[in-house]
Amino acid sequence: MRIAVDALGGDNAPDEIIAGVLAASERLPGDEFILVGEGEALRSRLRDKPGNISVREASGVIGMGEDPAASLRARPNSTVAVAARMVREGEAEALFSAGSTGASVAAALLLIGRLRGCRRPAIATMLPFDAPVLLLDVGATVSCRPQDLLNFAILGGVFARKYLDIRDPRVGLINVGEEPGKGDDTVKEAHGLLATSDRVRFVGNVEGREISHGVADVLVTDGFTGNVILKTAEGVAREILNMVRGAVTASAVTKLAGAILRPQLRAVRDRVDPENYGGSFLLGVRGPVVIGHGNSLARGVENALVGIAHSGSSLSEDSERELAAAQEQQKGDAV
Amino acid sequence: MRIAVDALGGDNAPDEIIAGVLAASERLPGDEFILVGEGEALRSRLRDKPGNISVREASGVIGMGEDPAASLRARPNSTVAVAARMVREGEAEALFSAGSTGASVAAALLLIGRLRGCRRPAIATMLPFDAPVLLLDVGATVSCRPQDLLNFAILGGVFARKYLDIRDPRVGLINVGEEPGKGDDTVKEAHGLLATSDRVRFVGNVEGREISHGVADVLVTDGFTGNVILKTAEGVAREILNMVRGAVTASAVTKLAGAILRPQLRAVRDRVDPENYGGSFLLGVRGPVVIGHGNSLARGVENALVGIAHSGSSLSEDSERELAAAQEQQKGDAV
Numbered sequence: 112m113r114i115a116v117d118a119l120g121g122d123n124a125p126d127e128i129i130a131g132v133l134a135a136s137e138r139l140p141g142d143e144f145i146l147v148g149e150g151e152a153l154r155s156r157l158r159d160k161p162g163n164i165s166v167r168e169a170s171g172v173i174g175m176g177e178d179p180a181a182s183l184r185a186r187p188n189s190t191v192a193v194a195a196r197m198v199r200e201g202e203a204e205a206l207f208s209a210g211s212t213g214a215s216v217a218a219a220l221l222l223i224g225r226l227r228g229c230r231r232p233a234i235a236t237m238l239p240f241d242a243p244v245l246l247l248d249v250g251a252t253v254s255c256r257p258q259d260l261l262n263f264a265i266l267g268g269v270f271a272r273k274y275l276d277i278r279d280p281r282v283g284l285i286n287v288g289e290e291p292g293k294g295d296d297t298v299k300e301a302h303g304l305l306a307t308s309d310r311v312r313f314v315g316n317v318e319g320r321e322i323s324h325g326v327a328d329v330l331v332t333d334g335f336t337g338n339v340i341l342k343t344a345e346g347v348a349r350e351i352l353n354m355v356r357g358a359v360t361a362s363a364v365t366k367l368a369g370a371i372l373r374p375q376l377r378a379v380r381d382r383v384d385p386e387n388y389g390g391s392f393l394l395g396v397r398g399p400v401v402i403g404h405g406n407s408l409a410r411g412v413e414n415a416l417v418g419i420a421h422s423g424s425s426l427s428e429d430s431e432r433e434l435a436a437a438q439e440q441q442k443g444d445a446v
Numbered sequence: 447m448r449i450a451v452d453a454l455g456g457d458n459a460p461d462e463i464i465a466g467v468l469a470a471s472e473r474l475p476g477d478e479f480i481l482v483g484e485g486e487a488l489r490s491r492l493r494d495k496p497g498n499i500s501v502r503e504a505s506g507v508i509g510m511g512e513d514p515a516a517s518l519r520a521r522p523n524s525t526v527a528v529a530a531r532m533v534r535e536g537e538a539e540a541l542f543s544a545g546s547t548g549a550s551v552a553a554a555l556l557l558i559g560r561l562r563g564c565r566r567p568a569i570a571t572m573l574p575f576d577a578p579v580l581l582l583d584v585g586a587t588v589s590c591r592p593q594d595l596l597n598f599a600i601l602g603g604v605f606a607r608k609y610l611d612i613r614d615p616r617v618g619l620i621n622v623g624e625e626p627g628k629g630d631d632t633v634k635e636a637h638g639l640l641a642t643s644d645r646v647r648f649v650g651n652v653e654g655r656e657i658s659h660g661v662a663d664v665l666v667t668d669g670f671t672g673n674v675i676l677k678t679a680e681g682v683a684r685e686i687l688n689m690v691r692g693a694v695t696a697s698a699v700t701k702l703a704g705a706i707l708r709p710q711l712r713a714v715r716d717r718v719d720p721e722n723y724g725g726s727f728l729l730g731v732r733g734p735v736v737i738g739h740g741n742s743l744a745r746g747v748e749n750a751l752v753g754i755a756h757s758g759s760s761l762s763e764d765s766e767r768e769l770a771a772a773q774e775q776q777k778g779d780a781v
Contacts (some may be wrong), residue, residue: 253630287674295670296589320684323681323682335671338654339620343679346658347678351687365706372704379690
């Protein structure tokens with residue numbers, strides 16, 4: 112697979128991005144990585160680069176605080192714009208950026224384009240519990256129609272098959288209760304669409320407290336709720352781990368006990384580390400577009416790139432086929 | 447204060463409810479507790495009851511799975527209906543029930559009535575972090591208008607002053623980003639109302655990962671998002687604590703270290719225990735209506751009752767005055 116990597120996006124660019132690409136290129140000698148950035152600076156850092164890394168010239172990066180669409184238009188040579196055009200032209204099959212999420216989403220929509228049958232895209236992210244679960248949307252589409260939520264279920268299902276190797280992924284709908292009649296009008300109608308679609312293995316409503324229980328492989332919600340879930344889960348996990356750390360350092364005796372437990376406690380922290388997955392996937396656009404955390408370190412970049420390569424290059428085709436099949440069935444049902 | 451207590455609501459009724467009332471009545475000899483339930487059974491359990499506990503006859507309870515409004519109409523002598531009518535008639539000033547949340551909300555709306563100036567009620571709950579924060583709504587109003595969110599900010603502010611003894615509570619709006627332009631149309635408009643109201647000390651948007659950081663005393667959101675936040679936070683906290691417990695029991699050596707740390711780790715668990723607050727407050731209706739957890743034990747019931755008594759009896763009056771003042775200002779601004 113050929114992956115275009117935004118070398119300048121993110122708080123730790125370009126050093127951690129380059130280090131992540133180098134690590135991934137060693138693990139994946141059969142894949143290609145194209146670093147998109149300011150060429151001179153990149154080349155000087157990549158003197159002895161492996162043969163599967165190349166460099167593409169671009170200039171400037173779209174910052175976190177800037178208006179994504181306006182900045183893209185004003186700066187067509189920015190890294191994310193150049194990388195997106197490479198995907199559109201077939202020079203690359205996937206895009207990775209740890210820069211502004213808004214800029215990546217805008218570049219995907221304006222320069223790469225949506226999948227047929229998909230009105231709105233969704234950002235899908237893995238929640239790193241003992242029973243990992245794919246949550247979408249976590250922020251691309253804050254206001255959803257019921258049909259969008261059905262589409263997200265289909266996109267998430269295809270992705271879970273290819274990326275997580277789950278043959279028949281179970282899909283749940285985030286809601287405030289288990290019964291079908293719960294939630295606002297959009298969610299109630301989405302429940303009906305999901306329950307009657309033969310392209311989705313729907314397991315019903317899932318409440319917030321069950322998201323870590325392995326009751327579904329894919330959880331569908333609007334981008335507002337999903338964003339709040341993701342950030343609440345990250346914030347609470349960090350808070351509890353900090354409290355445990357505080358407990359361990361309470362006295363000399365507890366510190367000694369803590370030293371004995373350090374490997375185990377570190378393992379807990381590592382298991383819930385968002386960097387395990389390194390990025391979120393923008394689904395509903397042509398070709399995987401992967402959004403790294405803004406503060407990604409080399410390990411996160413490496414894990415994200417390995418994940419992209421693993422998901423394979425037919426994600427868009429498979430997704431369009433499933434979306435079409437689902438809409439075909441809906442039309443048939445309506446007749 | 448006179449508090450009507452639904453003796454039959456909740457998974458552990460009536461024994462844990464009675465035990466909680468007994469404990470609260472000892473701590474609060476100047477307050478009165480009226481147990482509403484099947485009188486014979488209650489009286490036999492309360493042979494040596496203190497003078498500030500009395501019993502009121504009612505029969506039957508509305509279950510978790512039943513339609514709240516229909517059940518209330520069909521069974522006017524159910525415990526929550528009798529208790530609500532006592533508040534309406536002035537025989538009690540507050541209602542506590544650990545039974546069906548839907549039944550408590552319906553009883554409050556249909557039998558007690560809303561505050562003037564308040565279209566929809568909100569359930570407010572404490573998130574038990576190191577920096578505790580009041581979150582509302584967590585499920586009474588799943589679809590909100592912008593004005594509802596402003597009203598929730600005012601209700602939450604009055605409550606925080608009386609219940610949490612915070613003189614000038616900071617109010618945040620749950621959103622997917624910090625900038626004012628983030629979120630869906632409802633949230634954007636609510637941001638404008640909050641920013642211009644002189645009855646709210648508005649600190650701006652608050653993202654999911656900041657809810658435990660003490661950036662606000664009161665967090666406002668719609669009942670769908672709030673419910674998902676609350677349950678996600680509870681679920682993730684439990685998940686992480688389970689992982690820590692698993693780490694401690696990995697081997698004989700770690701178990702020994704865990705035994706040393708047990709008091710500290712238990713303190714962490716206790717600090718984030720939802721039972722610390724014992725209940726959520728339904729705001730926007732006349733007279734505090736407090737909804738206990740369905741699985742409340744005596745300690746949760748006791749804490750909830752102590753909290754109600756502490757918040758004082760002028761909550762409704764103060765809330766109506768603030769709502770009116772805020773709406774007066776809005777009218778003035780609109781002229």
